[in-house]
Amino acid sequence: MKTNIFSCVISFFILLLFCKAYNTSSLLETIKHDLQIVNNSNFNTVVNKFRNEKVFAVLFFKKSNKNIKNVIKNYNDVASKFKGILTLCVVDCDENASLCENELSLYVPDYKSSNTHHFLIYPINPMPKFVFKDEITESNIKKYTYLIPSKIDIIKDTQSFNVFLSKHENMPKVLIFSNKKKPNYVLNALSNSFNKKLMFAYINNENEELVAKYNVKNLPTILLLKKNKVVDTYKGKQNYINIFDWLNVYSETFVLGGGFDISPDKTNEKPWKFELIPKFTKLSHGDICFKKADKGLCLIYLKEGEKLEKSEIDMLLSLKEKFKPHIDGR
Missing domain, CATH: 3.40.30.10 (Glutaredoxin)
Structure with a gap:
């Protein structure tokens, strides 16, 4: 009798673990390809490590949150529209309580007692993260693409x-x-x-x-x-x-x-290499007048002042064109 009761307890415990794991996976399994799932272990390497160059959005949720399945589905649809442009992440607070405490407590003090999900935007450093309170839609997320740095x-x-x-x-x-x-x-x-x-x-x-x-x-x-x-x-x-x-x-x-x-x-800028009439200076003379070659023609035009007149430019281009057949292939 005791053996049967013990077996039932063990079976019930295993069933609870299975149901818990299934419930978590059922919420996230459809978004694994478009959203980055972050947790206690990888948040620093996925998000914090790249705050100097990327913009992140993170959805924090609990499985008991109101209408959370539809929220995650909509979030996933939005993520597919911004794939590669913004990094959209998701955190299960039931499984990662310490991470949610660290990230939410300052911005949403009552997050533990609230029955809704929470959403934070992480701009590039040194700008601080902030709470996103609008509905998660493509148009609302698009408002924050201005945060993406340009190179x-x-x-x-x-x-x-x-x-x-x-x-x-x-x-x-x-x-x-x-x-x-x-x-x-x-x-x-x-x-x-x-x-x-x-x-x-x-x-x-x-x-x-x-x-x-x-x-x-x-x-x-x-x-x-x-x-x-x-x-x-x-x-x-x-x-x-x-x-x-x-x-x-x-x-x-x-x-x-x-x-x-x-x-x-x-970085060594050498604009003279791409100018029609390059200026001959201490920095440019090697590139202009065959620094490593012992053959070729280098014509130097001397004048006072920095700027060439149009007539001078036309004259030099005409002269350059005249010698071009002899210079090409040097």
Whole structure:
């Protein structure tokens, strides 16, 4: 009799554990591919470690929260729309009480007694996290895409473009031509995803000289440059996933740790290498006048003042064109 009672108790205990595990998995199993499930063990490595470069949103819930299954389903649908753009996470507070206490207690003091889920936005450091109180919808989440940092150079004129080209000459460069004044959140997110692998430049179509140089006919246009030559033009849909897949082909060579140093303090800008009439200085003379070669023609035009007149530019370009057949292939 005692054996039967003991067996029943053990069976009941196992059943409780099974039901608990099943209940948790049934809530989360449908979102594993679109949301990052975080817990006591991985929160620091998933979220805190990358607060300097990424924006996170975290849903904290308990299985007893009102209508939580539908909330999670809607959250998952939103996550699929922002895949790669924002990192959307979810925490089960029944299983991770200490994490929820650490993250929520200051912002939602009564979270333990409330019968609802809670949602925090984590901008990049040093901005503090904050409570998101609106309904979790695509349009409401989109309001916070302005928090995504941008690593895109805004090109104002030809001179700034030449400076851009001269940075890390071996790194592939992405040129984005648009009729908008600034890049959108999709482009900003892409620039973050390929940080230290690709360099991005944003060029407004009012810069007619660059539009003509790259024969841009439609807007937006995205070009991929390698060693100052266009190697590909993007022809797909203007969304994050499609553009990411296209760019990823050209970024694989520049994975960090491969010996490619792009530290800001080690950047040597060489805009003269991309100017039609480069200025001869202490820094530029080696690149302009064959530092490592003992043959070739180097013509130096001396004048007072910094700026060339249009007549002088035309004269020098004409002279350059006259000697071009003899210079090419040196």
